[in-house]
Ligand code: GDP
Ligand code: IMO
């Protein structure tokens with residue numbers, strides 16, 4: 344039973360959805376395991392663009408089971424908009440299932456997210472998506488959260504739960520945030536609306552996944568955000584409030600660790616980041632502008648301009664370790680076309696002490712004090728989006744990929760050269776990699 348985790352290996356927006364959509368053709372089931380509508384996952388199918396925030400990126404294939412898992416947080420209005428858009432485009436959602444264990448984002452979560460950011464000011468704000476993600480997870484961890492399954496309870500029981508929530512939360516909302524107190528009857532009314540949206544999809548996904556395992560189905564676990572935004576392993580506090588890393592795929596789906604066969608890390612051929620926090624290879628020059636403009640680096644969810652920089656090998660080696668990555672899928676290689684030279688950060692230098700660091704620091708204070716040490720490679724000028732075979736890439740592009748794989752000690756299984764499904768060079772069958780993978784980039788084989 345192959346279960347494959349697709350995890351963002353950088354700061355999010357690596358092109359996870361493109362890879363999920365591509366691999367979903369061979370899969371039976373796609374599970375979103377954490378995060379919420381902070382995610383913006385873009386799939387381009389035959390020139391038509393789909394943007395997903397909550398619905399798994401496998402939904403475009405009719406009949407594939409798509410699960411929004413227990414580790415997610417769901418804003419029902421956002422889900423409704425997404426479902427309405429899909430229905431308008433004649434995309435069926437009958438195979439979508441939502442875990443009753445997922446948590447519900449309520450209107451006050453979104454309000455608090457914005458107020459907290461405003462209070463922090465430009466210097467200190469996290470730069471969140473303001474989608475209520477942090478406050479929803481805060482209530483989950485504080486054990487006063489409302490779960491999707493609660494929406495289906497009888498009104499008396501639901502009212503009791505809401506009254507408890509109101510009792511716990513209202514003083515905080517009023518005194519700290521200056522918001523009106525919560526009202527149990529109003530919350531009950533909102534929950535009825537949410538129930539109408541969600542009820543057709545709520546299912547015991549544990550049973551679904553158990554059956555999928557028994558049937559030897561191929562299960563894709565779709566990460567949102569990325570390793571460096573992980574609550575525990577990312578650049579805290581400039582992170583999201585869940586665990587996008589591969590461990591989160593188990594807790595967030597309900598599959599045990601032994602069920603996972605492969606972990607594929609998605610990385611851009613360069614680096615981007617949205618929101619605040621240190622970013623050693625960030626560029627503030629014309630090359631940064633090239634990456635932003637040619638790569639259309641604007642957030643899928645918020646439209647914010649993404650910060651752009653060179654590929655960071657120490658950060659990637661860390662992501663490989665934290666996630667047990669078997670292979671890398673390198674996206675947006677086409678965006679590097681036209682640059683006369685390309686840089687890869689191989690290590691960091693402490694700006695005050697001169698100390699060389701090859702490992703990714705655990706403290707952001709240290710990360711903010713390093714400068715990248717670059718290796719400079721020649722660029723290429725030929726367009727590459729039409730290329731489907733590794734052999735046909737310009738020699739400089741092949742050298743860049745080979746060096747990237749070598750510095751990361753990890754094979755590259757897939758190269759993406761454009762947003763469309765077919766703009767892809769497959770170097771191995773990522774789903775059946777253990778059996779079939781050649782070693783096209785002349786890097787250590789690993790498990791691939
Ligand atoms: P995700 O959050 O990881 O799924 O990524 P996003 O959808 O937020 O951002 C990735 C963007 O890059 C989307 O607009 C994709 O359509 C686009 N994209 C994905 N792969 C490629 C590629 O290889 N080349 C180019 N030019 N665009 C790509
Ligand atoms: P996908 O799944 C990129 C960032 C925000 C902010 C931090 C915390 O599309 O890759 P949050 O709203 O989660 O509390 O914000 O995390 N962030 C993302 N950056 N891609 C995402 O999702 C992101 N989701 C959150 O910009 O820095």
Ligand code: MG
Nearest residue numbers: 356383384643
């Ligand atoms: Mg995104």
